Amino acid sequence: MMNANDVIGAVWSPDDGRVGPSDLCAALVKGARSRGAKIFEHCGVTGIKTRRDRVIGVETSAGEIDCEAIAICTGLWSRENAAMAGVEVPVWPCEHFYLLTNPIDGITGNLPTLSDHDSHLYIRDDSGGLLVGCFEPVGKAIDPAQIGKDFAFQLLPEDWGHFEPMLENAMHRLPCLADADIRMLLNGPESFTPDGSFLLGESAETSGLFLGCGMNSVGVATGGGAGMALAHCIVHGHTPTDLYEADPKRYPSCFNSVAALTARAPEILGTHYAIHYPGIQLKTARNLKLTPLHSRWQDHRAHFGQFFGWERPLYFDRQHEPELCFDKPAWFEQVAREVGYAHAAAAIFDQSSFGKIRVSGSDAERFLNRVCCNNMTRSPGRAIYTAMLNSRGGYESDLTALRLSTDEYRLYVGSSAIRRDFAWLRRHLEPGEQVEVTDVTDDHAVLGLMGPKTAEMAAQLGVPELNQLGYFEFCDTVIAEVSVQAALRWRSGLGNQLRGTPGRSAV
Numbered sequence: 261m262m263n264a265n266d267v268i269g270a271v272w273s274p275d276d277g278r279v280g281p282s283d284l285c286a287a288l289v290k291g292a293r294s295r296g297a298k299i300f301e302h303c304g305v306t307g308i309k310t311r312r313d314r315v316i317g318v319e320t321s322a323g324e325i326d327c328e329a330i331a332i333c334t335g336l337w338s339r340e341n342a343a344m345a346g347v348e349v350p351v352w353p354c355e356h357f358y359l360l361t362n363p364i365d366g367i368t369g370n371l372p373t374l375s376d377h378d379s380h381l382y383i384r385d386d387s388g389g390l391l392v393g394c395f396e397p398v399g400k401a402i403d404p405a406q407i408g409k410d411f412a413f414q415l416l417p418e419d420w421g422h423f424e425p426m427l428e429n430a431m432h433r434l435p436c437l438a439d440a441d442i443r444m445l446l447n448g449p450e451s452f453t454p455d456g457s458f459l460l461g462e463s464a465e466t467s468g469l470f471l472g473c474g475m476n477s478v479g480v481a482t483g484g485g486a487g488m489a490l491a492h493c494i495v496h497g498h499t500p501t502d503l504y505e506a507d508p509k510r511y512p513s514c515f516n517s518v519a520a521l522t523a524r525a526p527e528i529l530g531t532h533y534a535i536h537y538p539g540i541q542l543k544t545a546r547n548l549k550l551t552p553l554h555s556r557w558q559d560h561r562a563h564f565g566q567f568f569g570w571e572r573p574l575y576f577d578r579q580h581e582p583e584l585c586f587d588k589p590a591w592f593e594q595v596a597r598e599v600g601y602a603h604a605a606a607a608i609f610d611q612s613s614f615g616k617i618r619v620s621g622s623d624a625e626r627f628l629n630r631v632c633c634n635n636m637t638r639s640p641g642r643a644i645y646t647a648m649l650n651s652r653g654g655y656e657s658d659l660t661a662l663r664l665s666t667d668e669y670r671l672y673v674g675s676s677a678i679r680r681d682f683a684w685l686r687r688h689l690e691p692g693e694q695v696e697v698t699d700v701t702d703d704h705a706v707l708g709l710m711g712p713k714t715a716e717m718a719a720q721l722g723v724p725e726l727n728q729l730g731y732f733e734f735c736d737t738v739i740a741e742v743s744v745q746a747a748l749r750w751r752s753g754l755g756n757q758l759r760g761t762p763g764r765s766a767v
């Protein structure tokens with residue numbers, strides 16, 4: 261019978277390479293200097309100067325420099341450094357371990373690097389001995405304050421208790437380790453982000469403040485490409501390719517708390533070698549943002565997924581923790597039933613996690629006509645589906661706007677797009693324009709009612725006037741003593757889609 265630790269196959273990647281980090285840095289410094297860059301060592305940034313949410317300069321221990329752009333590439337100190345400009349950077353360090361042995365007979369150098377993800381290990385030769393590193397299932401977070409600001413060319417203390425299970429795995433895989441002389445257990449801090457991808461691009465809060473940090477243990481391997489993409493972003497105003505998964509604007513504020521970060525960072529370290537099954541959900545830093553109907557969904561045994569910090573039902577009637585696989589998922593039957601109900605009758609979709617932005621003021625219409633590609637000059641009571649495009653004709657956002665009055669619109673944007681879209685709108689305001697842009701996401705819940713029987717249901721609910729609505733029209737009404745704005749998004753073979761936004765009273 262096969263044992264969980266048996267090897268049944270391996271992949272050899274002959275083109276894999278290896279670099280010494282200090283040699284790599286020296287080469288980058290040489291290249292940058294030869295192209296005119298100035299490098300100041302032993303010089304700390306002590307402050308960031310901003311005016312009207314724009315970078316205008318940097319204060320350092322050697323004096324001030326006026327500038328239009330700053331890139332914060334300061335590893336685990338990036339959260340604290342970015343805060344000098346009012347920018348949230350959710351990164352938190354964990355301790356990262358590798359063991360070094362004295363020379364071992366037969367280790368001749370330049371052997372392939374061995375990655376054994378099931379055992380959470382990477383192993384390679386080092387100075388005639390072996391280097392055994394790990395991405396253990398649960399990492400060990402460390403407070404940056406404990407590390408200190410002057411930590412450089414130093415190591416953290418050894419922790420054999422934490423490393424021992426990995427050492428056992430390593431000795432099972434490479435029995436020669438049992439007789440090897442241990443030189444040291446090296447321990448260094450590295451920063452991790454809430455989703456394991458780094459932050460690369462301009463911050464949401466401050467124009468000209470760029471981020472290149474949160475490297476999640478791959479900063480050396482990815483540094484060249486990340487640096488190139490960051491430089492492109494600073495020079496051209498956008499990344500060279502779609503790097504949405506690294507966009508710093510993808511995080512809600514709730515991930516920036518110490519509690520969320522200290523819970524999440526160790527889990528993220530553990531996912532480095534884990535299999536990323538479809539439907540996988542992280543376990544820590546949950547329940548950060550709940551929709552008003554959360555407890556109702558719990559009553560229906562919802563299985564929740566986290567999006568932009570929100571807990572959203574993925575399916576109902578959950579019987580147990582779903583077993584993850586690449587095959588037919590464990591929740592297939594539940595979802596099939598829900599789809600069946602929506603096709604045959606109607607279903608409610610909790611879309612409260614949508615981002616909502618209030619755009620108001622006497623120039624609101626003129627402003628939105630400039631940044632959106634649809635005609636926003638519609639009468640109050642109309643809903644408008646539109647896109648915001650960039651100068652290259654690419655999509656920045658697609659959104660639905662409700663025109664609430666002559667000088668007020670409410671925009672509904674993607675759940676995880678709110679920070680990006682909010683920043684995009686604010687940055688396109690012209691001086692003197694009478695427009696106020698406000699994030700009102702938490703003020704309104706959103707429910708979608710979809711399916712062929714929605715009209716019948718509207719009548720039963722005592723709001724037959726909803727059935728008089730034309731396409732992309734909305735009206736104010738009251739359902740179950742809750743005041744709502746109900747909009748008709750579309751009518752199709754499937755029936756109506758009524759989208760209501762219960763006001764504050766529903767929340």
Ligand SMILES: Cc1cc2nc3c(=O)[nH]c(=O)nc-3n(C[C@H](O)[C@H](O)[C@H](O)COP(=O)(O)OP(=O)(O)OC[C@H]3O[C@@H](n4cnc5c(N)ncnc54)[C@H](O)[C@@H]3O)c2cc1C
Nearest residue numbers: 304305333334335337356448449450475477478479480481
């Ligand atoms: C044990 C260990 C093994 C690793 N192995 C690998 C590997 O095999 N492959 C890989 O790709 N990655 C590896 N990594 C991860 C890699 O080292 C990091 O991802 C990378 O060093 C991060 O680079 P960085 O420039 O973002 O941050 P850092 O290397 O931490 O550099 C940040 C710099 O900013 C400076 N700084 C901070 N605050 C200020 C301020 N206010 N003013 C001026 N300067 C400031 C700091 O002094 C520091 O020099 C490993 C990490 C560890 C700990």
